[in-house]
Amino acid sequence: MMMPRRRTRSGGMPEQRPEQAPQRTPERTSERTSERTSEPAPERTRAGRAARGSFEYLDDRLPAAEGGSLLRKAFPDHWSFLLGELALYSLILLLLTGTFLTFFFHPGENEIRYDGSYLPLKGVLVTEAYASTLDISFDVRGGLLIRQIHHWAALVFVTAIGVHMLRVFFTGAFRKPREVNWVVGVTLFVLSVAEGFCGYSLPDDLLSGTGLRVVQSMLLSIPVAGTYLSFFLFGGEYPGEEIIPRLYVTHILLIPGLLVALVVLHLILVVYLKHTHWGGPGRTEKNAVGQPMVPQFAAKSAGLSMMVFGILTVLGGIVQINPVWNYGPYRTDQVSTGAQPDWYVGFLEGALRIMPPFETQLWGHTFMWNILIPTVILPGLLFLGLYLYPFLEKWVTGDSAEHHVCDRPRERPVRTALGVGGITFYAVLLLAGGNDIIAYGFGVSLNGLTWLFRVLLVLGPVAAFMVTKRLCLALRAHDLERVHEGEETGEVHQTVEGGLGEPRRPLSQRERYTLLMRQAPRPLEPARGNGTEDDEGDSGGDGRGRRVAARREQLRVTLSRWYYQDRID
Amino acid sequence: MKVEALLFAGTAAFFAVVTTVYATFHPEPAGTSALLVSFLMSALISFFLWVQHRRHGDRPQDRGDAAVREGAGPLAFFSPRSSFPVFTAVGTALAGLGVIYGLWLFLIGLGLIASGVAGFVFQHNDR
Numbered sequence: 228m229m230m231p232r233r234r235t236r237s238g239g240m241p242e243q244r245p246e247q248a249p250q251r252t253p254e255r256t257s258e259r260t261s262e263r264t265s266e267p268a269p270e271r272t273r274a275g276r277a278a279r280g281s282f283e284y285l286d287d288r289l290p291a292a293e294g295g296s297l298l299r300k301a302f303p304d305h306w307s308f309l310l311g312e313l314a315l316y317s318l319i320l321l322l323l324t325g326t327f328l329t330f331f332f333h334p335g336e337n338e339i340r341y342d343g344s345y346l347p348l349k350g351v352l353v354t355e356a357y358a359s360t361l362d363i364s365f366d367v368r369g370g371l372l373i374r375q376i377h378h379w380a381a382l383v384f385v386t387a388i389g390v391h392m393l394r395v396f397f398t399g400a401f402r403k404p405r406e407v408n409w410v411v412g413v414t415l416f417v418l419s420v421a422e423g424f425c426g427y428s429l430p431d432d433l434l435s436g437t438g439l440r441v442v443q444s445m446l447l448s449i450p451v452a453g454t455y456l457s458f459f460l461f462g463g464e465y466p467g468e469e470i471i472p473r474l475y476v477t478h479i480l481l482i483p484g485l486l487v488a489l490v491v492l493h494l495i496l497v498v499y500l501k502h503t504h505w506g507g508p509g510r511t512e513k514n515a516v517g518q519p520m521v522p523q524f525a526a527k528s529a530g531l532s533m534m535v536f537g538i539l540t541v542l543g544g545i546v547q548i549n550p551v552w553n554y555g556p557y558r559t560d561q562v563s564t565g566a567q568p569d570w571y572v573g574f575l576e577g578a579l580r581i582m583p584p585f586e587t588q589l590w591g592h593t594f595m596w597n598i599l600i601p602t603v604i605l606p607g608l609l610f611l612g613l614y615l616y617p618f619l620e621k622w623v624t625g626d627s628a629e630h631h632v633c634d635r636p637r638e639r640p641v642r643t644a645l646g647v648g649g650i651t652f653y654a655v656l657l658l659a660g661g662n663d664i665i666a667y668g669f670g671v672s673l674n675g676l677t678w679l680f681r682v683l684l685v686l687g688p689v690a691a692f693m694v695t696k697r698l699c700l701a702l703r704a705h706d707l708e709r710v711h712e713g714e715e716t717g718e719v720h721q722t723v724e725g726g727l728g729e730p731r732r733p734l735s736q737r738e739r740y741t742l743l744m745r746q747a748p749r750p751l752e753p754a755r756g757n758g759t760e761d762d763e764g765d766s767g768g769d770g771r772g773r774r775v776a777a778r779r780e781q782l783r784v785t786l787s788r789w790y791y792q793d794r795i796d
Numbered sequence: 797m798k799v800e801a802l803l804f805a806g807t808a809a810f811f812a813v814v815t816t817v818y819a820t821f822h823p824e825p826a827g828t829s830a831l832l833v834s835f836l837m838s839a840l841i842s843f844f845l846w847v848q849h850r851r852h853g854d855r856p857q858d859r860g861d862a863a864v865r866e867g868a869g870p871l872a873f874f875s876p877r878s879s880f881p882v883f884t885a886v887g888t889a890l891a892g893l894g895v896i897y898g899l900w901l902f903l904i905g906l907g908l909i910a911s912g913v914a915g916f917v918f919q920h921n922d923r
Contacts, residue, residue, distance in 0.1 A: 669897060715876035717920075725864040729876070 302524040303504035303517035307394045309531055314387035316535040317380045318490065324377040325479065331367050333359040334429065334475035336468040345552050353556040356471050360430035360551055376543030381423050383539060385571040388416050392613075396646050398633035400503045401617040402626070408496040413613045415489050418482055420571050425478035427549065427569055431471055434549075436557030438568050439470065441579070441602075448598035466559060506632045507741045515631065565667075567660055577659030578605050581680045623786040625751045637706075638747065640699035641790045647695040648688035655683045696793070703795045706742050709734060747794045751787035753780070797849040798858040804842035811835035878919055884912030 270276040285291040302308075335355035341348045343358065344365045353361075363370035392412060395401055401409035424442075428435040443465050446457040462469030501515040510516050518524050554563065568576055578601030585596040620642065621627065636643040658665070659680040666673040713731030722728055734742075815831040849858070856862035887908025894902025 717873050717876040718870060719872060719874050720870045721867050723865045723868045725867065727871070 297498075298521045299519040300498070301501070301515045301517040302520060303502045303515060304524075305505055307398075308502060309527075310387060310391040310394055312528060312531055313535060314384055314391055315490065315494075316532045317384035317387055317539065318486065319532075320380045320536055320539055321377060321384060322483065322487075324373045324380065325483075327373045328363065328377060329479055331359060331363045331370060332356070332429065332475075334472045336431070336471050348552065348555070351556065354431045354471070356429060356431040357551070357556045360432075364552065372540075372543055374543075375546075375548050376539055378427070378548045379542045379546070380539050381426060382548075382570065383535075385416075385419050385423055388412075388419055389571075392416060393646065393650070396616075397636040397643055398503065399630060399639060399642070400633060402621070402630040404500055404629055405496070405503075406617045408493060408500070409617050410614060411489055411493050411496070413610065415486065415493065416613075417610055418486055418489070422478060422482040422486065423569055423571060425474045425482065428474055429471060429478060430549075430551045431557050432551035433554040433557050433561060433563060434551075434566055436466070436559070437562050437566050438572070439466065439557075440559070441568075441576075444598055445602040448595040449603060450592075450594055450599075466557075501631070503631050503633050506635075506744050508737050510632060512629060512631050565664055567664070570657070573660035574653050574656040575602055575606060575660075577656035577662070577680070578602070580662055581656075581659045581677050581684065583681075620790075623783060623790055624748065625783075625787060626748065632745070637699040637702040638745065640696045640703075640793060643699050644692040644696040648692040651691040652684065652688045655680055655687050659684075700793055700795055707795060710739055710742050747796070748791055750791040751784050753784045797845040797852070798854070801842050801845035801849055804838050804845060808835055808838035808842055811838055873920070873923065875920060878916070880912050880915035880919065883915065884909055887912050 270279055282291060333355045337355055338352045339355055339358055341351050341353045341358050341361065343349075343362050345361050348361070360374075363374055365371070395409065395412070424438070428439055443457055443461065446460060447453045449456060457465065460470065460473075461467040462473075502517070504510050504516055518527075555561075567573060579598070582597045582601045585600075587594045587596070634642075636646075659677075662673060662676045662680065665671070666676055713733045716730050716732050719727055719729050811831055811834045815828065815835055818831055819828050856866040887905045887910075889905070891902050891905025891909060894900070894905050
């Protein structure tokens with residue numbers, strides 16, 4: 228299959244191996260003129276000779292010369308392309324701080340009497356996991372700082388992945404040839420949420436234990452297999468003594484291993500496929516225009532990494548997060564008010580809170596739809612939708628060309644509107660997860676809020692879709708007005724007749740090119756002939772197969788028309 | 797600016813009359829001070845506009861016998877479009893609600909106001 232054919236355009240150094248010269252040791256050639264061989268001129272300074280010697284030493288053992296072409300690799304330059312790096316650097320900080328924490332955390336569920344320096348809990352029966360977390364917070368030098376950096380970095384990690392995913396979605400960077408990278412990325416998202424859940428459940432405090440109970444009820448709600456799954460996960464009745472060590476292994480080995488491997492794959496794919504770039508003069512689907520890796524991109528990246536590390540450290544140092552000593556150890560019969568999970572799980576919490584109490588009794592068993600739908604089916608459908616979106620869009624639009632130029636979101640109104648509708652859905656669920664806090668803070672009825680969120684969940688995304696689509700079309704119309712009539716200057720003058728006028732300045736050539744360079748695609752045409760006319764069925768099955776295929780094609784054309792019919796030219 | 801000064805002088809006069817009537821017949825601190833402040837504010841604007849008129853002299857708008865064509869020419873720069881007024885307004889609304897609901901909301905509003913004002917100030921920096 229064809230590899231993507233894009234030339235990097237950053238003045239790349241042609242890849243070359245240094246010739247295998249007959250003399251391996253560099254000679255002192257300061258007195259001689261350069262030889263007329265195919266070899267490059269011998270270095271005249273000691274530093275030059277040392278550099279050449281060390282490079283040859285490495286290249287004899289490692290693929291150093293192959294790495295040379297990477298040095299000038301073009302990285303398209305835009306702030307929105309750095310969002311993934313925020314996630315990458317948060318992950319690095321998580322690995323570093325997490326390693327420190329593993330030196331002091333003991334994932335045991337055997338109960339001991341707490342005997343550290345936090346006096347209000349002195350003598351209280353707590354699990355070893357909880358006690359070691361308190362030790363890290365109060366008795367290990369720098370422990371609380373590292374713990375808080377770790378937790379803040381986790382929140383920023385999931386946030387950065389989400390924002391990066393949205394950028395990729397709205398610019399259409401998931402299209403061919405990047406569908407596999409999109410699948411890898413969504414998997415990273417799912418893993419990061421799971422990793423965060425495991426992480427904050429490790430201290431075995433009251434708040435995270437409440438979340439653990441929610442997970443157990445989520446498992447129990449699964450029909451037929453639920454009880455077995457719950458007993459399998461917890462090693463018996465809830466809460467048992469197995470869950471914390473199992474979460475620990477998952478949190479420090481299984482998921483981080485997968486995360487690192489998938490991140491490496493993700494980055495390799497970005498390097499191999501080359502990053503997308505925004506449209507403009509000189510940028511086509513066949514090239515990648517950007518800054519070379521060394522020194523510009525590497526410097527920018529290094530600077531960003533320092534900023535991320537710095538800001539996360541400051542956050543970890545001055546903003547308290549997850550004060551488990553305030554919550555107390557986990558007791559299965561207790562729960563405190565204002566209990567919410569970490570923000571990235573909040574949408575599931577909200578779904579659970581606003582779900583109406585549907586359950587059915589069948590054959591002596593209760594099917595708890597009010598748990599199953601919000602916590603199992605809803606996230607399943609959401610992530611399935613995310614995974615499948617590139618393929619769905621490809622089917623609907625019939626677009627199988629390679630795409631390397633980013634779409635401006637306004638150029639794809641339906642896709643952008645679908646994305647905003649999805650975000651609205653997520654936001655309503657997230658707010659619903661904090662319905663008790665909102666009711667308390669604003670003094671409104673909790674039941675009223677629940678009903679409000681139920682209504683908003685259904686109507687909000689639809690309204691958001693319609694408004695966003697119209698906004699995109701309006702923005703595109705405004706762009707075209709600017710192209711055809713020029714930019715308003717704002718310098719108002721009064722005419723001789725007494726009217727007011729404002730001259731318009733034509734756009735620059737580059738801006739006009741960027742705005743006009745792409746046409747909105749056309750919807751799919753229906754196939755020639757109607758759908759269901761061939762029914763001289765050889766066999767009934769064959770005719771039915773043709774009818775089903777025709778129906779599918781009809782659906783495809785209808786959806787394609789819905790996608791692309793509104794256009795401003 | 798003579799016409800504008802007279803307009804606001806009229807407003808000030810109205811408030812002066814209303815304040816006097818109010819203070820005489822139904823004195824009450826909140827209303828009296830509100831009306832008094834309204835008079836003072838209108839008077840201040842009128843005074844400022846009168847000073848501008850004295851400094852710059854008559855414009856075509858200030859003379860009764862001016863022709864329309866005398867006002868022709870460049871007027872001023874008016875920003876053709878800006879999202880910052882809406883931004884700042886939302887921030888102000890949130891800050892106002894924050895006075896009721898808590899410092900956290902007030903600070904969020906303050907943040908939006910600050911960035912909105914910065915946007916206002918620097919939007920046409922290159923003019």
